[in-house]
Amino acid sequence: MSDTWRMDIETPADVNAIPADAQVTATGLASKVLQAGTGAESPAAADTVTVHYSGWTTDGKLFDSSVKRGQTASFPLNRVIKGWTEGLQLMVVGEKRRFWIPAELAYGENAGGGRPSGLLVFEVELFDIKKAPEPPKTPEDVAGVPDNAEVRESGLASRVLSAGTGTEHPTKQSMVTVHYSGWTLDGQLFDSSVERGEPATFGLFQVIAGWTEGVQLMVAGEKRRFWIPGKLAYGDNPQNGAPGGMLVFDVELLKVGQ
Known part of the structure; x- marks a missing residue:
């Protein structure tokens, strides 16, 4: 841990507004480097980072601090507020930076649930980056059911990979x-x-109909590609943000049973 972190956390002198010497991105995120890093690589949005941080509202109130808890925090960058996702991608390991995160990149102007509102100020020190696995390649036959797929009466199509x-x-x-x-x-x-x-574990009775039907065709160790029509997935026009129409899944069955 850097010796710049102390349990008695001082409120930054420039907590109430973005200072003139801060770097401001196109989104309105502002920051300045407090301590240069020793690393050469910055995290990507899907990577998991380990940090120490403290956060203040612009009136100087400390609302959250891993330093106070005495334990670093680790999380994927794409699962936090937008200002963190963007801001930590500017950093390298060993670096400490102060951020001024506008409301639209944080919790909004009128946040509920006890969360702080408006412009927030964070000091963050980056200790470690765990690279995310490479995303899977898009299948070459993703655009439609190929001739070599087996099509069932329900409309579910698949082929063994x-x-x-x-x-x-x-x-x-x-x-x-x-x-x-x-x-x-x-x-x-x-x-x-x-x-x-x-990997994911679930009951076949808990998922979309195309999965319930399709995974029953498989045995452990098998990998199969499915083309699942909308009626066996989330429908053609789902309202809950789920993808509509026919979907393509690559599934590898690792284990049957608990």
Whole structure:
């Protein structure tokens, strides 16, 4: 830990407004380097970072601090407020930086749930970067069901990408562990356990109909590509932000059962 961090955390003198010597990006995010880093590489949005941080409102109130808790924080950069996602990509390991994050890149002007509102000021020191796994490549046959796919009566289509080693097929009531990636027909990746670096476990009765039907065709160790029509996925015009129409999934069945 850098010796610049102390448990008795002083409020920055320039906490109430963006100072003239701050660097301001096109989004309105402002920052200045307090301590130069020793690393050469900056994190990407999907990477996991380990940091110490403290945050103040513009009236000088400390509202959160990993330093006070005595424990660094680790998180993927694409799962935090926009100002953090953008700002930490400017940093290298060993660097300490002060940020002035406008409301639209934080929690808004009238944040609920006890969160601070308006412009927020953070001091952040970057200790470590854990690179995210490489995103899966877009399938060459993502745009539609290919001639070599097996099409079932329901409209579900699939083809085996690699044979499995197991002999047991899951049932509708089975728990399964899988790695998967999903694309829309225009090649847009919308979800991927591979990219997160963590397989998913769920009951086949808990997922979309195309998964319930399709994964039952598989055995452990098998990898299969599915073309799932909208009626077996989220519909053609879902209202909850889910992708619409036919979806393409690559699924690798790692385990059947808990």
